[in-house]
Amino acid sequence: MTQPVADAIAIQVRDLGFQWYKGHTVLKSCSLEVPTGELWMLLGTNGSGKSTLLKLLAGLLQPQTGFIKPLSRLGFVFQNPDHQLVMPTVGADVAFGLAGEGLTVTQTRQRVEEALDAVNLLALIRRPIYALSGGQKQRVAIAGALARQCEVLLLDEPTALLDPDSQLELVAQVQRLVKERGLTALWVTHRLDELNYCDGAFLLEQGQVVDRGDPVRLRQRLMQVPLTTD
DSSP, X not given: OOOOOOTTEXXXXXXXXXXXXXXXXXXXXXXXXXXXXXXEEEEEOTTSSHHHHHHHHHTSSOOSEEEEOOOSSEEEEOSSGGGTOOSSBHHHHHHHTTGGGOOOHHHHHHHHHHHHHHTTOGGGTTOBGGXXXXXHHXXXXXXXXXXXXXXXXXXXXXXXXXXXHHXXXXXXXXXXXXXXXXXXXXXXXXOGGGGGGOSEEEEEETTEEEEEEOHHHHHHHHTTSOOOOO
């Protein structure tokens, strides 16, 4: 189904529905919009459908009802970076995603170096992946999306496996990249302190967006509600 959408909206979902099996509805009439050039966060308790929604947006799952605006230049960052880093070194992994773009060796090297510089990892271009910290691995995954010139980032609890200092460092860096490069990002989280870095947030309950908007207000609403991962 094709519907007109505004250019100012980078991510758009209307009345999305998804069931894993009959009688187990994960998303029901779920709708949200993320403005271009902003970082928004998606919150919700265990089983609310956060990760499923992100996978639908990424095309890893297909919606059963509703509409998703096509996302052509898309980068997906998993909770565990070891699930998506496939090459032995930092530079090789970032270059791996460019294999199908028909670039010359010089063009590929330039894209890789620019992307790693953007996440402050250029000095580690030859570093083995196994020698990186968890936060550095997540930044390599983000660099891969930047090298492919992705316009939208989907991040599925990327700080879940990181120590507290690395958590805030990563979210601050994504916030900076969004603002400096005009990217759009949707970040799944259950950490309320990360709301300090976003432009807005959505609250998902039982497969529906029940609140959205000012992250400060949403944080205050949720201070007494424990949020856990899907």
